Amino acid sequence: MNTVNADVKTNSIYSVNGPVVKVKDTKDFQMMEMVYVGKKRLIGEVIGVSADFTTIQVYEGTGGLMPGEPVESTGAPMEVTLGPGIISNIFDGIQRPLAAMGANGKGAFIEDGIAVAPIDTEKEYDVTVCVKVGDTLRAGEIYATCPETPLITHKCMLTPNIKEGKVTYAAPNGKYKVNDTVVKIEVGGKETALTLCQKWPIRTARPVAERLPANMPLITGQRIIDTVVPVAKGGAAAIPGGFGTGKTMTQHQLAKWCDADIIVYIGCGERGNEMTQVLEEFSELIDPKTNRPLTERTIHIANTSNMPVAAREASIYTGITLAEYYRDMGYHTAIMADSTSRWAEALREISGRLEEMPAEEGFPAYLPSRLSQFYERAGYVKALCGKEGSVTVIGAVSPQGSDFSEPVTQNTKRFVRCFWALDKSLAYARHYPAINWNLSYSEYSDDLAEYYNTNIAPDFMSARQQLSNILVEETNLMEIVKLMGSDILPDDQKVLIETARVVRVGFLQQNAYHPDDTFVPLKKQYLMMKTILLLYSLAKEAVASGISVADITATGWFEKLIKVKYDIPNDKPEMFDEYQRDMVQTFDRLRTHV
């Protein structure tokens, strides 16, 4: 018992039920406060306060916990520590580094009550202090920088909780650890020491100067995404799909190739082996832009499905807070949450334990508001320090029974503007990425039109439209083909069906294991599109002038364009000119033969 500090009263556990612990007759706790529960000091969070009971969800296993064990209050909400050392690290749902949790003989299995510092406090960084005594430092302004990885310069910013202060001390440049004081400021007559790190509550969005329109694409190198259903930097997208449709695979591809500066990959209630694979693969893969390992720009949060459910609920917030922190430095960050359904189920599970009134399918009534709070933290912003940065959120959804009408998918749809629907029948035919072009949409395409038309080609958007028209027409024709066979179609429609096949197999389908095809630059995507459209118009003309479809397909151009993704390397776009020239010649010859 602590007798020195008289105002700290010890509270004790009244009851335990799964991850939910109750404390009776106390007014000591505030809502969303972090607490330590039991003798093992398990980490928990206050999720309900009433005159009779304080309800706590515990982020670790509660086996063996007894009524009467102490519950310690911390007076602060669930926080993450923000400072150099976050990147390349892999955390659990409440920012405990997994590697350190097993170090020093603690073993491969996660025991309860392991306390480790979120970031390495012993590592020294080369710090450049960028303020001097007498300067005024405002909220969000940068006072020191240090190289965190060879790719990322970490910028230490004044926490947004302090409006402004006068610098009273600035340390010389040199080597410092995260908890060393590098700057002191005077705020309202009191001196505050600033180290390389700060804390921030995970459930509160970090403030920004202003939100800007999202009109830059997040370039992913995946054709169906970049060309057909693009997402903007600072946008929010959802990938729904039943099991086996390739959600995780798509997320991996995006995490590897998208042009964000920093990736936060949240494995929320997913498979342990899969997380291991991500970790292994990312350390071997080289970022094509910087020639450095991908891990140097990636933060992993792994809360696998068998880790405590309450920490799974927190992992999403932990991830987005880290992303916002780097956004505030002026970086473009992207977070991949795989999967938000597991997070919603964690909400449901805890809500059930609290005996709350369930709404749809047992999910709590506050599911939509929680989802919107999460997705609304995406955005393209001007940060407090004046730099522009963004957080793009890409959430996977695992609908129960692959039924998109279930609550999580439906509610997610309301808060994202980009929807990449994965399709079981495409996946069964091993058409990857199995994004269904009829069900998917992107509300960003209009906002991004200007970027595409100025930076890639003036007719990019119109070519894109022609391409989707072909697909739409094919879908209509397929209704007939399914009933009557393709033989009865007139020749011009046969040409359309052939072209649509080239679009589907040659363009939309992409091979993640092929060195060139795994990431395709926008320029090549555009040229592929144009070449297919050229073939379509040549073939249509030929049919109109009486050449048979059999003769046209016999030219082999349809097959050739299907393989063009492999045959023309990414760095040789000039080869498309040759292709187009040859194609025109072939068709000229056809006509003269007739």
Add this chain to the structure above:
Amino acid sequence: MTVKYIGLSQINGPLVALEGVSGIGYDEMAKIKLDDGTQRLARVVEVSEDKAVLQVFEGTSGLSLENTETQFEGKPMELALSTEMLGRIFSGAGKPIDGLGNILAEKYADINGKPLNPVYRTYPRNYINTGISSIDALATLIRGQKLPIFSGSGLSHNKLAVQIVKQAKIADESGKDFAVVFGAMGVKNDVADYFKRSFEESGALQRTVMFLNLSNDPIIERILTPRCALTAAEYLAFEHNMHILVILTDMTSYAEAVREFSSSKGEIPGRKGFPGYLYSDFASLYERAGIIKGAEGSVTQIPILTMPNDDITHPVPDLTGYITEGQIVLDRGLDQTGVYPPVSVLPSLSRLMKDGIGEGFTREDHSMLSNQLFASYAKVQDARALASVIGEEELSQTDKDYLGFGKLFEKHFLSQSFDEDRTIDQTLDLGWLLLSTLPKSELERVDDEHIKKYYSPEKAKEAFGEQA
């Protein structure tokens, strides 16, 4: 602590409540002694300052508010472990039931296990040759994987599981470090017997640990069965460096036991009455497959579940599919046409296969070949759908080719006898032979180099005669 509490304050289904107790931990075990001297096991499922709720494993029939004496053990349920377990048969709660007496425990372990830190896992890469073409070529089983069989009542999932056990070359070359842990949850006596006999015949029984909870055994014990089995598996794999294949059947009965228990606790039901935490509960079992960095052993899981009404969107197969690394789906239509094993190719999948096949593991053409087989077989389904509307005669030549390919594929590739053990080369060559019955232009997923090497319509004609 040896405090004994006389009597109970409430009995409700498998749950009993005790009031006026103290010093009791959540999840701790207790023994309930009855007047007649028999003893039952119970576990604390809810505890508050003066009240504890316990679930009684052997059921509450015969209990009254007065005829019991409860003693708490101060620790969670633990299983006695030793290498002597091999060749033995235990009840669903881990008690020996083969009449050979208790085992001499080397150590005790909490049956709930602990989550494995993903940083300390090794990503599974070694494939297991099962000798079954449909699995080896299209949904390759990898050491350390969890690959369930989705089946239906009356299909040959048990036979398939036995064949996998019999043929799987999971062990290192010498074959001595291989063992099977078999957990039966709510299966019929006949089924348990079938497994026992089959293991005996194949000589695997001496390397098998069996946990049997039959369909008329208490449901609370059923909830413990897979946990006991996996605890034994982890012990043998990670402390004795063995390669363990865990077969759990039937996960649907297990889930129903969880549901029954949940509703007796008065919890809010989710889909089809299953509790909201069924996903986490499943995950706490399935995630116990894998390989630990630095350890030589591995735990591979083949859970078997029967889909009620053959419905793959039922919560049990649905949630399972979201946790496991793929699935092998059995199909009633194929079974009826006499195809064994009736593996439904299109929905079957192995997520770990991509990194465990190809050069250095199986053969360099494996990945492209399997993609092509999938894609071609998907087209067979389209052609069949079309033929059922307009008749086979009206089909285009390509569609007719696909119908022919489909027939041959099912007859020669999917179908194989219970004793037929195909090598990976045999399986892959057979795949190419079948693809050779299709026109070259239809093979979009394989590159020219492999076509040159393996594509041969002549050989196909030789093998399949006029059908090709």
